[in-house]
Amino acid sequence: xxGVAQSPRYKIIEKRQSVAFWCNPISGHATLYWYQQILGQGxxxxxxxxxxxxxxxxxxxxxxxSAERLKGVDSTLKIQPAKLEDSAVYLxxxxxxGGGPDEQFFGPGTRLTxx
Amino acid sequence: AQTVTQSQPEMSxxxxxxxxxxxxxxxxxxxxxxxxxxxxxxxxxxxxxRQEAYKQQNATENRFSVNFQKAAKSFSLxxxxxxxxxxxxxxxxxxxxxxxxxNYQLIWGAGTKLIIKP
Numbered sequence: 001x002x003g004v005a006q007s008p009r010y011k012i013i014e015k016r017q018s019v020a021f022w023c024n025p026i027s028g029h030a031t032l033y034w035y036q037q038i039l040g041q042g043x044x045x046x047x048x049x050x051x052x053x054x055x056x057x058x059x060x061x062x063x064x065x066s067a068e069r070l071k072g073v074d075s076t077l078k079i080q081p082a083k084l085e086d087s088a089v090y091l092x093x094x095x096x097x098g099g100g101p102d103e104q105f106f107g108p109g110t111r112l113t114x115x
Numbered sequence: 116a117q118t119v120t121q122s123q124p125e126m127s128x129x130x131x132x133x134x135x136x137x138x139x140x141x142x143x144x145x146x147x148x149x150x151x152x153x154x155x156x157x158x159x160x161x162x163x164x165r166q167e168a169y170k171q172q173n174a175t176e177n178r179f180s181v182n183f184q185k186a187a188k189s190f191s192l193x194x195x196x197x198x199x200x201x202x203x204x205x206x207x208x209x210x211x212x213x214x215x216x217x218n219y220q221l222i223w224g225a226g227t228k229l230i231i232k233p
Binding site: 040093109 | 148150158159160161162165206208210212219220221223224225226
């Protein structure tokens with residue numbers, strides 16, 4: 001079974017530039033998550049999709065962050081314009097349905113550095 | 116709102132010895148799930164072990180076991196016979212059994228860095 005794929009693995013940009021991250025979840029997983037993880041902290045949920053609908057985006061800074069999950073499979077997360085404080089690892093995870101004891105499977109993450 | 120607290124930012128243990136990582140949580144619910152995830156340096160986060168709150172028996176997975184104390188709202192992770200490959204950040208997480216509109220998000224602790232001394 002192929003795992004969660006993410007690209008790119010690393011990205012360095014200047015502040016005020018734009019950046020996009022891509023995630024391909026495990027086949028058949030209905031739920032997809034984007035997390036922001038700042039060094040030394042736990043993951044912070046940015047957005048959760050159930051199939052192609054948004055379940056929770058309460059912590060997504062909507063003035064600069066956007067995300068979509070077309071056809072309920074792949075997803076992209078975009079930051080426009082980036083700020084210094086956006087430097088973090090962006091993790092994508094997926095799970096079968098998201099509830100109960102359901103395990104989340106994580107991708108390798110994208111490490112973003114904003115200069 | 117539920118919270119998860121990991122009071123040990125860093126722990127170290129000698130290889131082959133046993134170490135216990137602490138986790139406490141705050142909730143008013145009676146039905147929920149608890150998880151320990153492991154994040155090795157520059158590698159993917161993976162699930163170590165999980166516990167259903169309605170089960171009194173503590174979960175075990177090979178060298179990993181938990182001490183689940185529901186009344187005390189405590190969920191510690193014991194790693195026996197520590198190995199170099201156990202070095203990682205360990206995160207404790209909580210999920211309510213009652214999600215609203217399919218929202219079953221995990222509530223994460225801040226993590227404990229485990230160092231294994233050879």
